[in-house]
Amino acid sequence: MQKEILIAGFGGQGVLFAGQVLAYAAMDLGREVTWIPSYGPEMRGGTANCTVVIADEEIGSPLVENPPAAILLNLPSYDKYEPLMQKGGVLVVNASMVDRGPKRADIITICVAANEIAEEIGDRKLTNMVAVGALLACLPEISLGALKAALKNHLPERHHKLLPSNYAALQRGYETALEQTGIAAGTGIR
Amino acid sequence: MFDIKKPENIIYQRPRAFTEVSTHYCPGCTHGVAHRLIAEVLDEMKLTEKTIGVAPVGCAVFAYNYFNTDFVEAAHGRAPAMATGIKRVMPDRFVFTYQGDGDLASIGMAEIMHAAGRGENITVIFINNAIYGMTGGQMAPTTLPGQKTTSSPRGRDVELQGYPLRMSEMIAKMDGASYVVRRSLHDPANIRKAKKAIRTAFEAQVHGLGFSMVELLSTCPTNWGITPVESLKWLEEHMIPVYPLVDCKVSSAVGDMRF
Amino acid sequence: MTKELIKGNVAMAEAAVRAGLEAYFGYPITPQTEVLEHLARRMPELGRAFVQAESEVAAINMVYGAACTGVRVMTTSSSPGVSLMQEGLSYIAGTEIPAVLINVMRGGPGLGNIAPAQSDYYQAVHGGGHGDYHPIVLAPSSVQEAIDLTVLSFDLAEKYRNLVFILADGSVGQMMEPAELPEMRPLIRKDWDWAVNGKGGKRERRILTSIYIDPPAEEQANYRMQKTWQTIQKNEVRYKEYYLDDAEYVVVGFGTAGRVALSAVRAMRHNGVKVGLLRPVALSPYPFEVIDELASRAKAFLVVEMNQGQMLSDVQLAVKGRVPVEFYGRPGGMVPFPEQILKELKRITSTDLKIVSDPRVAWLERMTA
Numbered sequence: 001m002q003k004e005i006l007i008a009g010f011g012g013q014g015v016l017f018a019g020q021v022l023a024y025a026a027m028d029l030g031r032e033v034t035w036i037p038s039y040g041p042e043m044r045g046g047t048a049n050c051t052v053v054i055a056d057e058e059i060g061s062p063l064v065e066n067p068p069a070a071i072l073l074n075l076p077s078y079d080k081y082e083p084l085m086q087k088g089g090v091l092v093v094n095a096s097m098v099d100r101g102p103k104r105a106d107i108i109t110i111c112v113a114a115n116e117i118a119e120e121i122g123d124r125k126l127t128n129m130v131a132v133g134a135l136l137a138c139l140p141e142i143s144l145g146a147l148k149a150a151l152k153n154h155l156p157e158r159h160h161k162l163l164p165s166n167y168a169a170l171q172r173g174y175e176t177a178l179e180q181t182g183i184a185a186g187t188g189i190r
Numbered sequence: 191m192f193d194i195k196k197p198e199n200i201i202y203q204r205p206r207a208f209t210e211v212s213t214h215y216c217p218g219c220t221h222g223v224a225h226r227l228i229a230e231v232l233d234e235m236k237l238t239e240k241t242i243g244v245a246p247v248g249c250a251v252f253a254y255n256y257f258n259t260d261f262v263e264a265a266h267g268r269a270p271a272m273a274t275g276i277k278r279v280m281p282d283r284f285v286f287t288y289q290g291d292g293d294l295a296s297i298g299m300a301e302i303m304h305a306a307g308r309g310e311n312i313t314v315i316f317i318n319n320a321i322y323g324m325t326g327g328q329m330a331p332t333t334l335p336g337q338k339t340t341s342s343p344r345g346r347d348v349e350l351q352g353y354p355l356r357m358s359e360m361i362a363k364m365d366g367a368s369y370v371v372r373r374s375l376h377d378p379a380n381i382r383k384a385k386k387a388i389r390t391a392f393e394a395q396v397h398g399l400g401f402s403m404v405e406l407l408s409t410c411p412t413n414w415g416i417t418p419v420e421s422l423k424w425l426e427e428h429m430i431p432v433y434p435l436v437d438c439k440v441s442s443a444v445g446d447m448r449f
Numbered sequence: 450m451t452k453e454l455i456k457g458n459v460a461m462a463e464a465a466v467r468a469g470l471e472a473y474f475g476y477p478i479t480p481q482t483e484v485l486e487h488l489a490r491r492m493p494e495l496g497r498a499f500v501q502a503e504s505e506v507a508a509i510n511m512v513y514g515a516a517c518t519g520v521r522v523m524t525t526s527s528s529p530g531v532s533l534m535q536e537g538l539s540y541i542a543g544t545e546i547p548a549v550l551i552n553v554m555r556g557g558p559g560l561g562n563i564a565p566a567q568s569d570y571y572q573a574v575h576g577g578g579h580g581d582y583h584p585i586v587l588a589p590s591s592v593q594e595a596i597d598l599t600v601l602s603f604d605l606a607e608k609y610r611n612l613v614f615i616l617a618d619g620s621v622g623q624m625m626e627p628a629e630l631p632e633m634r635p636l637i638r639k640d641w642d643w644a645v646n647g648k649g650g651k652r653e654r655r656i657l658t659s660i661y662i663d664p665p666a667e668e669q670a671n672y673r674m675q676k677t678w679q680t681i682q683k684n685e686v687r688y689k690e691y692y693l694d695d696a697e698y699v700v701v702g703f704g705t706a707g708r709v710a711l712s713a714v715r716a717m718r719h720n721g722v723k724v725g726l727l728r729p730v731a732l733s734p735y736p737f738e739v740i741d742e743l744a745s746r747a748k749a750f751l752v753v754e755m756n757q758g759q760m761l762s763d764v765q766l767a768v769k770g771r772v773p774v775e776f777y778g779r780p781g782g783m784v785p786f787p788e789q790i791l792k793e794l795k796r797i798t799s800t801d802l803k804i805v806s807d808p809r810v811a812w813l814e815r816m817t818a
Contacts, residue, residue, distance in 0.1 A: 020454070020625065027454050027627040035454070035625040060712030062624055062705070065786035154454075209654075240647040244514070245658075254656045260645040262517045263658035265540050268510035271502065275514025275522070276645075278498035279472045283647045301510070304503035 001056045003141050004064040008049035008081060009073025009094070014128030018071060019050035021132060025142045025150035026054040034062040047076055054141050069139060071131045073097060073114070082109075090138040092131050092177070110134050110177045117172050126169035133173025138181065144174055205229035207238045209258045218418025220375040220408040221249060224317060225256055227385040228288070231392055232259070241284045242276050244269040248290035249323040267298025270305035273312045284395060286313040292322045295331040295355050302361070309366025309400035313391045316357065318372075319408040320429060327413030331355040334432055339413070354432055358405045362438035368399040370439040374407040374430060376422040383435075393449045399441065407433055452627040457592045457617065458483035460628055461525070461551055464599040466491050467633045471520035472498035474511035476530060479563040480619040481553035484525040497636075505530040509537030509550075516541060516548040517657045519644030521603050525551040527619075528569050529560065538612060539578025543659030545674065546643070547606030550584075551599070551615040553622035556782025564782030565619030567704060570759035573616050574733045581671055583678040584612035585685060586733035588703040592626035594730070600631055605685065609677055610643070616732060618755060620705040620784060687731035688739060692718055696725025698798055699743050701764050702753035703729050705784060710753045712787035717794050724794060732760065740767035749773040749802050753790055756780050758809045773802035776812045 005022060009015045019035050026033040037050040051067070053059050068089040072078045074097045082104055085091055089107045096115030112134045118126040136144050148167055155163065193199060204210070207229035215221045232238050241259040245251060247266035254261030264272040269287035277285045294302050294316050305312065321339055322328040328341040332354050336345040362370040369391050373384035384406055391402035407429050409421035416424060455463075462484040465473075473492055475485045485501065492499035498515070502508035508524050515522040526534060531552045541548050554569045556562040573586045585605050589595035595617060602613040645657045661667035691711055693699065698717075702710040707728035717724040727743065729736050744750070749772050752761045757780045768774050777793045779785045805811065 023454055023625060027452065033454075033627060036620060037623055058711070059626075059708070060715065061709040061787045062620060063709070063784055063786060065788045238648070239650045242518075242645055242647055251660065252662075254658065258654055260647055260654050261656045261658075262514065262645055263656070263660055264513075265510060265536055268506070268513075268537070271507040271510035272514035272517075274500060274507075275472065275474060275511035275516070276518055277514075278500060278511070279515045279518050279520045279522075280646060300503050301507050304507065308500075 001141070002059070003054045003069060003139070004067050005052045005054070005135070005139075006049060006064070006067040006070040006081060007052070007073075008047065008070070008077035011048045013048075013073045014125065015048040015073065016050050018128040018132050019052045021147065021150060022052045022054075022142065024154045025147045026052070028150050028153060029142065029146055031055065031141070032057065032059050034059050036062040047074070049077065069135060071135055073127065073131060075099070090135065092134045094127065094131060096127075108138060108181060110138070110180055112173055112176050114173065117176070118169060121165055121168050121172065123165055126165060129166050129169035130173035133170035134177035136170070137174050137177035144170060205233045207232035207258055209256055211255060213256055214252055215249065216412040218409065218411040218421060219249070220319075220406075221317065223375045223381060224315065224384075224406050224408065225253065227381070227388050228286075228315060229257065230385065231389045232257075234389070235392055235396065237284045237392070237396075240282070241286070242280070244273045244276070244285065244287040246287065246289040246293040247324075248293045250288050250290060250317065251324065253288050267293050267296070268301055269293065270298065270301040270310070270312070270314065274305055274308070274310050277310060277312050281311070284392070286315060286392070286395075288315045288317070290317045290323065291319065291330045291332040295357050302357070303364070306361045306364040306367045306401045306403070309368070311395055311398055311400055313395045314401075314403040315388065316403055316405040317408045318357075318405055318433065319410040320354075321410050321413050323410050323413055327410075332357075334428055356433065358403065358438040361403060364401070367401045367403070367439050368441040369394045369402040369444045370405075371437045372405040372407065372433055372435050374425065374435055376407065376409070376425045380435070389449070390444065390447070393447055394444050397443070397447055399443050399447075402444075405433075407435075452629050454625050455592060455628050455630070456483060456623065456625045457595050458553065458622040459487050460592050460596045460630065461599045461615065461617070462487035463491070463630055464596040465523050465549070465603070466495070467631050468600040468603045469521045469634045469636055470497065470523055470603070471636060472515040472522040473524065474500050474502050474508040474515070474522070475524050476502050476505050476508050476526065478527045478530045480555055480565070480622050481525050481527045481551065483622070484551065484553075505533035506536065509534040509541075512548050513537050513541050513544070516546045517544070517645045519639060519641040519646060521549075521607075523549040523551065525553070527553050527555045527563075528557050528566070531569060531572070535578040538584070539580050539582065540659045542578065542582035542584070542612050542674075543580060543670075544657050545610045545677075546657065547603075547610055547613075549602045549606055549613050549615070551617060554616065554618045556780075562782045563619065565623075565705060565784055566755050566780065566782050567618050567706060568756040568759065568780060569616065570732065570754070570756060573614050574735070574763075582612070582674060583681070583733060584614050585609070585681060586614045586616050586731065587687070588616045588730060588732050589621055590704050590708040590728060591628075592621070592624060593628040595621055596628055596630060598730070607639075609681055611677060611681065616704070618705050682734040685731055686734050686736050686738070687729070688736045689728045689730055691726040691728070693725035693727060693743065695723050696743075697723040697748045698725070698751065698794065699747045699749075700724065700726045700751045700753060700790075700794070701729070701740070701760070702726070703732060703760060706753045706755050709785050709787055710790050713790035713794055716787065716791050717798070722794075722798050724798070729760075735763050737763070737767040740764055741769075744768040744771050747772055749775060749797055751775045751777060751793060751797055753785065754778045755784060758812070761808070770804055773804050774808055775802065776808040778812065
C-alpha cells in the first residue's frame with residue numbers, strides 16, 4: 001500500500017500543518033510516512049504546499065508527479081494541480097476560494113466551502129481541518145477517529161482547549177464530503 | 191668580586207615563558223621586543239600553564255616556536271575567530287592572539303570587529319608596522335599617506351589607495367571592548383609603558399572583563415629600507431602623529447582592577 | 450525509545466547534541482537554518498557553546514579553534530556558505546584534527562536557489578579547499594539515516610582525526626519522517642594526546658598547525674594523511690543494496706535521488722524487469738569494488754543525480770568501460786519524479802545501448818530537445 005497526498009494553498013491557510021496532522025495519524029497507525037514541504041521556488045507568490053506519503057514499506061520518492069489525493073485551498077493551486085491528478089483520484093477543493101467547478105470528470109472532486117464552515121464553527125483558522133475532514137471521507141488509510149487521536153496525541157497540552165473546535169471542523173468536513181459523494185463512511189467507495 | 195651567576199645578581203634573563211630558541215626576525219625588528227614583553231607578563235601572572243596562544247599569518251607566523259605555551263596557528267586574519275572557538279569551550283584558559291596589520295586590519299577585519307563586538311574574553315596583541323613584512327614590503331591598510339612600499343612605489347596616494355585605518359580607535363567604539371590602547375616600542379620609556387598595557391590587557395581577561403587589545407607601533411627596517419636606529423626615529427616622527435599613543439578605551443571595570 | 454515525527458534538520462541537530470556536541474558555530478542560510486535555530490536553544494540550556502558567527506568564514510575558524518582543544522564540534526551550512534568555508538576546512542584537514550560539517554545542499558552555481566540539489570558532490574568528495582586531503586563524506590537519504598550518520602560522523606572524525614561531512618540535500622533537511630533519536634550521551638571530555646588545552650603543569654607544550662615550512666616535512670605529513678585515507682578506504686565503505694542479487698540493470702543514486710530511484714526500480718520490478726539499486730551511503734570512501742563487481746554481471750548502469758553528472762565520473766571509473774553507463778540528472782534545484790526515472794529505465798532496458806565516454810552528451814540532448 002502506498003498513498004500520496006498533496007496539500008496546497010496560500011501561506012497562512014494551514015497547509016503545512018494539515019499535512020503534518022495526516023503524517024502524525026499515519027505514524028500512530030504504524031505506517032511509514034514522509035512529509036515534505038515546498039520551500040523552493042514555488043514558495044514565492046505566497047503559495048505553500050506539502051506532500052505526505054503513507055506506505056507499508058520503506059518509502060522511495062517523497063514527491064509524486066500525479067497525486068491520487070489532494071487538498072487544494074485556493075484557486076492558483078486548483079488550477080495548477082487539478083490537471084496533474086491521478087485518474088480516479090480524490091480532490092478536495094476549498095469552494096470558498098475558487099470560482100469554478102471541476103474540469104476533470106475522471107477524478108472525484110469534493111467542493112467544500114471550508115472558510116464558511118470554519119467561520120460557523122467560530123474560527124477561520126479551522127479551514128484546513130474542514131478540508132482534511134472532507135478528504136478523510138475518501139481516504140481508507142486513515143479514519144476520522146485515528147486523525148482525532150493524532151491531534152490529541154501530538155498537539156501540545158497548552159493547545160488542548162482547541163481540540164473540540166478542531167474535532168468539529170473535521171466532522172463537518174467529513175459529513176459534507178459524505179453527503180456530496182454518497183460514499184459509505186470511511187471506505188472511499190461510492 | 192661581583193659574581194654574575196649568583197641568583198640575587200641576575201637582573202635580566204630569558205623569561206620562563208620563552209622556549210630556548212633564537213627568533214627568525216630581522217635585525218632591529220621590534221617583534222622580538224613585543225614577544226619578550228608578553229613572555230615577561232605571562233611569567234609575572236603565572237599564566238604559561240593555562241595559556242593557549244593563537245599565531246597569525248605574517249612575520250609572526252612562527253610565534254608558536256618562541257613561547258613555552260600551547261599554541262595554534264590560524265589562517266590569515268582568522269585568529270580572533272579561532273580564539274573564540276577555543277575560549278568558548280575552555281573559558282578558564284588564557285587565550286591571546288598575536289596579529290600584524292595585514293592580518294588584523296585587512297583580511298581579518300570582520301573577525302576582529304566581531305570578536306570585539308561580542309566582547310569575547312580574549313586579548314589581542316596588534317603589531318602595527320605600517321607595512322606587509324612577510325610578503326616583502328607591500329602596502330598595508332596602516333601604511334602612511336605618501337609612504338613608499340613595493341605596491342605603492344610612488345608613495346601611498348590617498349586619492350587612489352585610501353587612508354590609513356586606525357584600528358584601536360574603531361574598536362574602542364565597540365561596547366564589547368573593555369580595554370583598547372596604543373603604545374609604541376621605539377624607546378625604553380615607551381617599551382615600559384607597553385609592558386604595563388599588556389599586563390592590564392591580560393588582567394582584564396583574567397578578570398573576565400571582555401575583549402582587550404594592545405596596539406604596538408613597531409618597526410620594519412628591512413622593508414622600510416632604513417637602518418634599525420633610523421627606523422626607531424622614523425616611527426617616532428612619522429607614525430605617532432598618525433597613530434597617537436592614547437588609551438582609546440579603558441572601561442570603568444578595567445579602571446577599577448587592582449593587581 | 451519511541452519514534453517521533455521529526456524534520457531532518459532538527460533531527461541532525463538533536464542527534465549531534467545527543468552524540469556529545471560541545472560547541473556549535475554557524476551562520477544562517479536556507480535550507481539548513483533550522484539546525485542553527487534548534488542549537489541556539491539547545492546548546493545554551495545544556496551549558497554548551499553556541500555562537501552565531503559573523504560569516505561562514507568565521508564560523509569554520511571558530512570550529513577550527515574548538516576542534517584544536519579536542520571537543521566535539523560542528524558547523525552546518527548550505528552550498529554557498531560551504532564554499533566560504535573551504536579555507537578553514539583545508540586548514541583543519543592539514544592540522545589533522547576531527548571536525549564535522551553538515552552541508553544541506555541547494556541549487557547552484559552562484560547564489561542559485563534554495564531548492565534541493567546535489568551539485569556539491571565534487572566539492573565535497575574530490576576537492577573543495579586547496580591541497581591534498583580527503584574528508585569522509587556521508588549522504589543520508591532519510592531522516593533516520595541522517596540521525597544515525599550524524600552520530601557516526603563524530604566517532605569517525607575522532608577515530609581518524611579527519612574531517613567528516615554529512616552531505617544532505619534540501620529535501621533531507623526539510624522532510625519530516627518518523628525517526629528515533631539516540632539516548633543522550635553523557636559529555637566525556639577525552640584527554641587526547643594531541644589536543645591543545647593548556648599544559649596544566651603536566652606536560653610539554655603542544656602546537657597544532659597546518660604549516661610545515663620545510664617541504665620534506667610537509668611531504669611526510671602528506672604521506673601520513675594518505676595513509677590515514679587508505680585506512681579509511683579499507684574500513685568505511687558504506688552502501689545500501691536494493692534488488693541487486695539478480696539485477697541485470699543497476700541504478701546508482703545517493704541521498705534523495707537514490708530514494709526517488711527506488712520508487713522507479715520497484716515499478717520496474719513490478720513489471721518483471723530485473724532492475725536493482727545501489728545507494729552509496731558513504732560517498733567518500735566510494736564503493737568502487739561493489740560497482741566493479743556489479744559491472745561484471747550487469748547489462749547497463751543508470752546513474753541518477755540532482756546535478757549535471759558528478760558521481761557519474763566515479764561510477765565510470767569503477768565500470769571501466771565494460772558496459773554502458775547512462776545518466777539522468779536534474780540540476781538547478783529540481784527533484785526528479787519516479788515517473789521520469791521510470792521512463793529512462795524503460796528506454797535503457799528496451800534499446801541497444803552503446804558504450805560512450807560521456808553519457809552527459811546524449812542526456813543533455815534528451816533534456817533540451
